[in-house]
Amino acid sequence: MRVNRRRIATGFALVTLFAAAGIGAWRRGGDEPARAGDTTAEARGGPRSATRKISTPPVRRTETNVDTREKSPFKEKARSLRGTDEDGALRVGPDGSLLLGPEILRLFDYYFTTEGEESDETIRARILAAIRERASGPAALQAAALLDQYLAYRKDKDGLALPKDEEADPTARLEALKKLRRKHFGEETADALFGDEEREGEVAAEASRIRQDETLTADEQEQKVAELEASLPQGAREAREAATLPLRARAEAxxxxxxxxxxxxxxxxxxxxxxxxxxxxxxxxxxxRAAWKARIEAFRKERDALAAKTQDEAAFKAAEQALLDRSFTPFEQRRVRATLAMSSK
Structure with missing residues (x-):
């Protein structure tokens, strides 16, 4: 059985703001992306909230923005995506226009997880190919335009800096992100793409404040947090359940x-x-998880063996990097280094 891979960008905001992501899409392992003509708000892979048609400026037809559906030129997925199912979807209204929703960004982000493994140009080309496989006509052109807007937004987001006194404040960061999103997408489009996530972020920040309120008993804190969570849209509540279930199931196991x-x-x-x-x-x-731990342990043993027989520090670093390159993709190497750094503390 195959499972989806996704950024925990759309799970419950406690996970989104304070933890890593990647498990929230586990429950979509059997879903296929919706094809052109899916018009319901609950199209497979889509959210259960209201949808809106996209209103993007006209897009010039170029070689990469062809509005006819065709087979992807990429015969194989990137190495780190092999064995996974594509997340997200493109949904098309009865008039052929693209319907807006966070599932579009999940589709884009699925491919962006290969950053460091593939060039930005290759990733963009893969996403455009995925768009052409799923939509044609105005919807395909609008999705391509939205992709370029999203690329510009991601670049600005990576450089987003807050004043030092606000760096640790999740509310301040959320407000800065909301402002940046509306700069790139406009109010209506930003609401459709990020609205549920932003509401989750607001709830998460307020829940954190409640749990730190020493004037409340533990039971009162939990009651207030439960009331907050109940105010989330249905789609957001379901996303939270999807994001946290694997963690809860693992703890129980x-x-x-x-x-x-x-x-x-x-x-x-x-x-x-x-x-x-x-x-x-x-x-x-x-x-x-067990296979990943086994790979980490095998690498650790080989690295320790190299350290024992290599006296020169520069030579050891070069040998260690060569071992990393043989054992892991560039994307995986970041996880390896983070895992080893945490275990050394």
């Missing part, structure tokens, strides 16, 4: 194994509480 439960016991329990499909996907996440 660890507790069961600590008491002597087997993998079969864990699977049976998940089937009883979550259903077969969810249990299968969680089992695959467990297998992927």
């Amino acid at each position: 660890d507790a069961m194994r600590a008491e002597g439960a087997t993998d079969e016991d864990v699977y049976t329990k998940r089937v009883e509480t979550l259903g077969v499909e969810a249990a299968d996907r969680l089992a695959e996440l467990d297998a992927q």
Whole structure:
């Protein structure tokens, strides 16, 4: 079974603001992106909130912005995306116009996870090819225009700096992002693309404030936080559940194994509480996590062996990098370094 890969950009904002992402799309493993003609707000891969038609300026037809559907020129996915299913979707209204929603950005972000592994030009070309496979006519041109807007936004976002006294304030960062988004997309488009995420961010910031309020008891804090979460749109609540379920399931599985439960016991329990499909996907996440840990451990052993027989520091660094290049993609290498840095503390 294959699972989706995504940036935790659209999960619950507690995860979005304060933790890494990547697991929020696990529940979409069996979904296929919606094709042209999907008009419902609940098209496969799309959100359950209201949608809006995109209003972008006319796009000049160029070689890369062809509005006829065609097969992707890329025969294989980037190495780090092999074995994964594409996340997100393009949805088209009855008149052939693109319908706006956060699922479009999930489609873009799926390919942006290969940054460092592939050039920016290649990533853009892959996304344009994905657009042409899923839409034609005005919708394809509008999606291509939106992609270039998103590229410009991402560049500005990477350079976004806050005053030193606001760097640790999630509310200040959210407000700065909201301002930047409306600069690039306009009010209506920004609301359609980022509105749910921004509402989640506001709820997360307020929940953090509540949990630090010493005038409230623990029960009062939890009650207020629950009321806040209940105010989120349905799509946002579902995204939160999707983003946090793997973490909660993992914690429950660890507790069961600590008491002597087997993998079969864990699977049976998940089937009883979550259903077969969810249990299968969680089992695959467990297998992927175990495989990743095994790769890290194998690299660690080889690196330690190199350190033991290499006296020169420069020679060791060169050998270590060569080992990294043989064992991991550029994208994976960042994870490896972060993992090893954390384990050394």
